[in-house]
Amino acid sequence: MEDIEIKGYIPSSLLDYPGKICSVIFLPHCNFRCPFCQNPDLITKPDDIPNIELKKIFEHLESRRKWLDGVCITGGEPCLNPNLPKFLSEIKELGFLVKLDTNGSNPRTLKELIEKKLVDYIAMDIKAPLKDYDKVAKARVNKKDIQESINLIKKGKVDYEFRTTVVPKITGKKEIKEIGKWLKGSKRYCLQQFRPLTTLDKSFMDEKIYTPEELKELAEVAKPFFKSVCVRGV
Numbered sequence: 001m002e003d004i005e006i007k008g009y010i011p012s013s014l015l016d017y018p019g020k021i022c023s024v025i026f027l028p029h030c031n032f033r034c035p036f037c038q039n040p041d042l043i044t045k046p047d048d049i050p051n052i053e054l055k056k057i058f059e060h061l062e063s064r065r066k067w068l069d070g071v072c073i074t075g076g077e078p079c080l081n082p083n084l085p086k087f088l089s090e091i092k093e094l095g096f097l098v099k100l101d102t103n104g105s106n107p108r109t110l111k112e113l114i115e116k117k118l119v120d121y122i123a124m125d126i127k128a129p130l131k132d133y134d135k136v137a138k139a140r141v142n143k144k145d146i147q148e149s150i151n152l153i154k155k156g157k158v159d160y161e162f163r164t165t166v167v168p169k170i171t172g173k174k175e176i177k178e179i180g181k182w183l184k185g186s187k188r189y190c191l192q193q194f195r196p197l198t199t200l201d202k203s204f205m206d207e208k209i210y211t212p213e214e215l216k217e218l219a220e221v222a223k224p225f226f227k228s229v230c231v232r233g234v
């Protein structure tokens with residue numbers, strides 16, 4: 001797998017795969033430019049980040065089989081890499097569950113991963129109501145691809161969640177309600193606290209965040225539309 005660039009690795013996490021202990025692998029590049037992105041170097045200057053040797057990661061995974069449940073693949077946008085299916089198949093061969101974080105812009109790869117049973121959990125980021133995607137993602141977004149990915153995920157062949165990072169000046173009760181109507185009936189929806197520590201648009205490092213009480217109010221807006229709603233980062 002020489003064509004898989006790995007730019008970050010967390011050996012053990014209790015936060016990145018619901019109910020599981022996992023390692024986290026960061027892949028570079030993304031086709032969106034969300035100003036609140038918290039992994040900006042993976043997006044704008046991935047070549048400045050040293051590659052982590054794949055052999056070392058697999059050696060670690062092999063040595064931790066008894067303690068790790070799975071591996072979370074995140075980014076960046078992992079589905080941009082054409083070698084992702086083969087990479088995930090090698091992880092599955094080690095006996096690990098695989099969670100994929102994705103923006104849903106590549107339904108063809110998503111469909112392949114689901115059909116080949118290479119993923120066990122999908123977390124798709126919902127940036128905004130569909131009509132606002134270009135504005136929030138700061139990119140030309142194929143909205144049909146976003147909708148196709150949602151439809152694939154909602155079929156429920158793989159456990160899943162939709163999730164939104166909430167930045168007060170972008171996402172409020174109105175937007176959450178619109179997202180709820182759009183995704184109505186989905187299994188799980190999570191609101192994620194925005195962390196203005198490192199952002200793609202540096203002006204967002206000065207942005208305020210929602211209080212825990214305000215996040216709970218947003219969750220109440222979402223609850224009528226989903227089977228389960230959670231809040232993270234409070």
